[in-house]
Amino acid sequence: MDDFTGQVGIVTQAKKWSMGWWVEKVTRSPAHHVVVGIGDGRCVSAEPEHVRYRNITEYGDRIIWTRYTYTTVQARTIAWFADGHVGIDYNLQAFTALGIHYLLHLPIPKWLVNHLDSRDHVTCSQLAADILRATNITPIPQSHVPSPADWYNIAKQQGWVTHT
Numbered sequence: 802m803d804d805f806t807g808q809v810g811i812v813t814q815a816k817k818w819s820m821g822w823w824v825e826k827v828t829r830s831p832a833h834h835v836v837v838g839i840g841d842g843r844c845v846s847a848e849p850e851h852v853r854y855r856n857i858t859e860y861g862d863r864i865i866w867t868r869y870t871y872t873t874v875q876a877r878t879i880a881w882f883a884d885g886h887v888g889i890d891y892n893l894q895a896f897t898a899l900g901i902h903y904l905l906h907l908p909i910p911k912w913l914v915n916h917l918d919s920r921d922h923v924t925c926s927q928l929a930a931d932i933l934r935a936t937n938i939t940p941i942p943q944s945h946v947p948s949p950a951d952w953y954n955i956a957k958q959q960g961w962v963t964h965t
Contacts, residue, residue: 805838
């Protein structure tokens, strides 16, 4: 098991004009993507088509890892839950709602949050939050749809951010 098993990786510094770059601009955050470490140098990543495996090395030094304290069983359980999400479709509705929320500074209504959370689709941030909640770890308030900016802010508050 590597140091990142069960941890959330917050990806920063998107290439200019890419979708990630737009996410960073709209959310006013250095973060544009979130992954969950599953061990052996791999992670799961919710992307516009579906959740898939990635090698952690693909992100280079642009990734900030959470440093939650887990038992070995907790870390493996998180990795197992993450592995079980591979193939799930991307939640484009949530991605759109977040964009509107950030651009127009409008809250996402509770009924819409409930609808977006009830779908069998996930954004990268939802994937990480859902997996940690399923293992009784609640890193993000459940009252809204999480974004990479929310994960970055948690990492910053916890002192896990060493660069911006």
